[in-house]
Amino acid sequence: MPEQKESPETGRDRLLATLRTPSRAQAIVGVLLAVLGFSAVVQVNNNEQDNTYAGLREADLIEILDALTGTAERARREVDRLEGTRDQLQSESTSRQAALTAAQERVTTLNIIAGLVPVTGPGIRVRIEEETGAATLVSLLDLVQELRTADAEAMEFNDTHRLAAQSSFDTVVGGIELDGELLEPPYVIDVIGDPHALSSAMTFGDGPIEQLNRDGASVQVTELESLDIESVRDPVRPVNAEPDPGQ
Structure with a gap:
């Protein structure tokens, strides 16, 4: 029986064989083509999104722009309102x-x-010693008044008696009373304020020191950078005065 000759392999047969069993290089090329195609699709979609307003009429674009401007203006007014409230x-x-x-x-x-x-x-510390005579009530009152005129902010007698606006003096046997409390010599007066101004209020011509000297008392004034006044007064409630309801 004669041998049959094999028909020659056609180009189509080779192509089919290649597709059935691709080589390594062909597989790589296929993957690259797939990636390239995906990138092209994404780029087309992006271009379509970027061209959202491309097909709109001029009137439509103006309307959209006006709407965006109004939104920005409302936001600006709200910011101004909140800043004003703040x-x-x-x-x-x-x-x-x-x-x-x-x-x-x-x-x-x-x-x-x-x-x-x-x-x-x-402030200053004033020490009054009775030597040949007694300090009079008038001299002490004049001394207190001159110190107040020199802006004395606080005064204390004999380390125990705090002087206030409503304080009162009186002459009694054995000395002078301050608000009903007996003051005995020597009188020591601590005064808080400007030391130079307070000293000047004591030493001018025919002032408190000269008056006390005429009473027979000696006066020593010491300026101090700091002194403490510890005594306090009990608060006094007004008996007759009441707040004005119209004020």
Whole structure:
């Protein structure tokens, strides 16, 4: 039986064989082509998104622009409103704190003037010794008045008696009374204020020192950088005075 010759392999047969069993190089090329195709699809989608407004009419674009401008304007007004509210709250808080600080300072000042709290500060110490005569009530009152005129902020007699605006003096057997309490010589007066001004209020011609000298008393004035006044007065409630409801 004669041998049959094999038909020659055609190009189609080779292509089919290649597709059935691709080589390593062909597989790599296929993957690269797939990636390239995916990138092209993504780029097309992006271009479509970027061209969202490309097909709109001019009137439509103007309307969209007006809407965006209005939104930005409303946002700006809201920011201004919130900033105004913030500034108002800060201003009210500052004013409230300033009022509280002023009120506290006023209370502190009134407590010092009324002699209700201990105080410390620069000032002078006046020592009055009775030698050939007794210090008169008039001389002591004049001394106190001159010290007050020189802006004395606090005064204390004999380390125990605090002087206040409503204090009163009286002459009694054995000395002088201050608010009903007996003061015995020597009189030592601690005064808080400007030391130079207080000393000057004692030493001018025919002033407190010369008057006390004529009474037969010697006077020694010492300026101090700091002295303490520890004595305090009991607060006194007003009996007849009441707050005015109209104030």
